[in-house]
Amino acid sequence: MTNESTTHHAHALVASQLAAVEEALLNLPDIQPPALRKAVETIVASGGKRQRPIMTLLVAGMFGNLNERKVIDVAAAVEMLHTATLVHDDLIDGSLVRRGTATLNAAWTPAATVLTGDYLFAFAAGLASRANNVQVMTIFADTLGVVVAGELRQAFTDWERRSTREDYAKRIYAKTASMFVLAVTEGGVISGASEQHIEALRQFGTFYGNAFQIMDDVLDFTGDQATVGKPVGSDLRHGLITLPTIVFLEQNGKNSMMNCALKGECTNLEYDAIVDMIRKSDAISISINEAAIQTHRARRALEIFPDSPYRAALLELTDLAVSRKL
Amino acid sequence: MTNESTTHHAHALVASQLAAVEEALLNLPDIQPPALRKAVETIVASGGKRQRPIMTLLVAGMFGNLNERKVIDVAAAVEMLHTATLVHDDLIDGSLVRRGTATLNAAWTPAATVLTGDYLFAFAAGLASRANNVQVMTIFADTLGVVVAGELRQAFTDWERRSTREDYAKRIYAKTASMFVLAVTEGGVISGASEQHIEALRQFGTFYGNAFQIMDDVLDFTGDQATVGKPVGSDLRHGLITLPTIVFLEQNGKNSMMNCALKGECTNLEYDAIVDMIRKSDAISISINEAAIQTHRARRALEIFPDSPYRAALLELTDLAVSRKL
Numbered sequence: 116m117t118n119e120s121t122t123h124h125a126h127a128l129v130a131s132q133l134a135a136v137e138e139a140l141l142n143l144p145d146i147q148p149p150a151l152r153k154a155v156e157t158i159v160a161s162g163g164k165r166q167r168p169i170m171t172l173l174v175a176g177m178f179g180n181l182n183e184r185k186v187i188d189v190a191a192a193v194e195m196l197h198t199a200t201l202v203h204d205d206l207i208d209g210s211l212v213r214r215g216t217a218t219l220n221a222a223w224t225p226a227a228t229v230l231t232g233d234y235l236f237a238f239a240a241g242l243a244s245r246a247n248n249v250q251v252m253t254i255f256a257d258t259l260g261v262v263v264a265g266e267l268r269q270a271f272t273d274w275e276r277r278s279t280r281e282d283y284a285k286r287i288y289a290k291t292a293s294m295f296v297l298a299v300t301e302g303g304v305i306s307g308a309s310e311q312h313i314e315a316l317r318q319f320g321t322f323y324g325n326a327f328q329i330m331d332d333v334l335d336f337t338g339d340q341a342t343v344g345k346p347v348g349s350d351l352r353h354g355l356i357t358l359p360t361i362v363f364l365e366q367n368g369k370n371s372m373m374n375c376a377l378k379g380e381c382t383n384l385e386y387d388a389i390v391d392m393i394r395k396s397d398a399i400s401i402s403i404n405e406a407a408i409q410t411h412r413a414r415r416a417l418e419i420f421p422d423s424p425y426r427a428a429l430l431e432l433t434d435l436a437v438s439r440k441l
Numbered sequence: 442m443t444n445e446s447t448t449h450h451a452h453a454l455v456a457s458q459l460a461a462v463e464e465a466l467l468n469l470p471d472i473q474p475p476a477l478r479k480a481v482e483t484i485v486a487s488g489g490k491r492q493r494p495i496m497t498l499l500v501a502g503m504f505g506n507l508n509e510r511k512v513i514d515v516a517a518a519v520e521m522l523h524t525a526t527l528v529h530d531d532l533i534d535g536s537l538v539r540r541g542t543a544t545l546n547a548a549w550t551p552a553a554t555v556l557t558g559d560y561l562f563a564f565a566a567g568l569a570s571r572a573n574n575v576q577v578m579t580i581f582a583d584t585l586g587v588v589v590a591g592e593l594r595q596a597f598t599d600w601e602r603r604s605t606r607e608d609y610a611k612r613i614y615a616k617t618a619s620m621f622v623l624a625v626t627e628g629g630v631i632s633g634a635s636e637q638h639i640e641a642l643r644q645f646g647t648f649y650g651n652a653f654q655i656m657d658d659v660l661d662f663t664g665d666q667a668t669v670g671k672p673v674g675s676d677l678r679h680g681l682i683t684l685p686t687i688v689f690l691e692q693n694g695k696n697s698m699m700n701c702a703l704k705g706e707c708t709n710l711e712y713d714a715i716v717d718m719i720r721k722s723d724a725i726s727i728s729i730n731e732a733a734i735q736t737h738r739a740r741r742a743l744e745i746f747p748d749s750p751y752r753a754a755l756l757e758l759t760d761l762a763v764s765r766k767l
Contacts, residue, residue, distance in 0.1 A: 230593050237585035
């Protein structure tokens with residue numbers, strides 16, 4: 116089965132519910148001026164592959180609970196929380212483009228961008244509250260705390276610590292896996308899953324999220340610039356130390372060239388050379404292997420659930436994480 | 442009774458609970474680096490008069506529900522939400538000092554300030570979720586939406602519209618009264634109040650919040666610079682059109698001098714002259730009268746509740762709103 120048809124499979128299973136999620140996402144409350152509303156609508160509408168709400172829906176599907184309105188609201192809340200964090204991230208990073216669309220930050224003042232992110236947080240919380248379930252809200256608040264604390268830690272961690280696997284593991288949990296955990300556990304909670312089932316979902320989300328982010332970090336080195344849409348080794352060029360670099364250091368030790376990269380002080384030519392070295396090294400296959408291990412763990416976590424098309428689709432998503440090209 | 446003893450009265454009634462609120466506020470989860478944690482602790486600790494949590498506690502007191510842990514958590518959540526919005530506000534306004542303390546914005550990067558505000562939002566939501574009550578969370582999310590939508594509207598409203606009473610009423614509701622409504626209705630909800638009682642609290646919060654903000658805006662003109670801690674007419678000098686200016690315009694019409702003030706384009710000398718004109722005009726007493734009307738309405742809203750020291754303290758707070766000097 117190709118990647119293309121795998122995504123189609125998961126999508127097809129929850130197509131009508133996903134359409135309802137899209138509608139909920141664009142049913143934005145009062146926002147002024149009209150031009151800002153339009154910009155926010157564009158950002159929300161251009162929201163990637165909707166992986167997180169698809170996960171929520173597939174989990175609800177496993178519990179035979181796909182057609183409750185609450186499930187739609189929670190899936191939309193998860194995606195909206197993700198979107199809100201991206202709006203603030205783009206401001207923090209000074210990013211001008213995301214998913215091929217101009218960021219708010221590119222066209223509006225910092226004040227408007229901060230407020231718009233806050234507004235989307237409020238909207239996300241409002242969507243979650245519609246589910247009328249305290250546990251949904253608690254997980255929601257906790258996840259926001261984890262994501263933001265992770266970003267704060269990342270902003271202030273010295274470069275020595277950033278190049279450790281321990282720091283990397285914390286970082287990718289806070290940045291990616293925590294939101295995957297949110298997506299799947301909320302799907303379980305809203306379906307009245309047992310504590311044992313919620314724990315299995317938590318593990319699935321953690322391992323799948325880790326695998327997904329590791330592959331993202333590998334693709335930053337190996338991807339084709341035209342496909343990925345940014346220069347090869349873009350993370351390292353921005354001072355972001357990810358698994359391939361950490362593994363490369365483990366294998367080769369620090370040299371003067373790596374030192375400048377770790378401190379974010381290389382020239383462009385130096386970066387070109389280092390990125391090329393890492394790209395051609397074993398660090399890539401070792402990193403992909405780590406993603407495969409995480410994927411395997413994610414798949415194991417789902418064994419507790421009976422076989423169903425929804426479980427099969429979740430398993431296929433994990434395959435896709437490792438085989439994807441962007 | 443003097444203002445001083447009035448505040449003491451309200452404080453004394455809920456002193457031990459307020460101490461527990463302070464403790465909950467400073468029990469900040471994981472935040473790095475230590476220097477940022479210290480800065481956040483200073484901001485949280487220097488948090489003014491704690492009016493909002495005092496209101497929540499007094500309302501819980503009216504319902505004989507003051508000694509539940511949930512009440513403390515909800516009161517702390519209300520104050521923390523308020524603090525989070527202030528952190529982002531200071532970034533948006535570029536303010537360097539608040540309540541005599543350096544703002545985060547003054548000492549940290551915009552990125553750190555945005556993230557810290559987000560972190561405090563997450564903490565506020567976490568505190569609220571401890572109450573294990575869906576309605577508490579729903580009101581919380583709705584209020585954040587109102588506050589942020591109001592700030593966005595304010596940021597993008599043209600000066601023509603800003604000088605209307607209608608726009609001013611919306612603005613002070615979003616900025617101040619909505620948080621007062623949050624504080625008192627959450628105190629009711631967590632105490633199992635009836636829908637009729639919640640509605641009375643909503644009215645009380647609205648009218649009291651309006652009165653409080655109108656007096657704040659009056660004091661910006663009439664206050665002594667040394668007491669208020671900022672130049673007289675500071676709002677107008679920053680392009681913020683408040684009730685005294687709106688009333689002055691109603692009474693005197695627009696002239697060329699007012700035109701430059703409404704557009705935020707006057708010279709300092711022109712501002713001095715305009716602020717002096719408004720200060721000495723009937724606009725001040727008319728505005729104070731409007732605050733008194735709102736206070737009267739707030740007091741009426743509480744008539745539905747039986748007499749108690751807690752109700753008496755809430756009534757005294759409304760007196761204080763109009764008689765206060767800063």
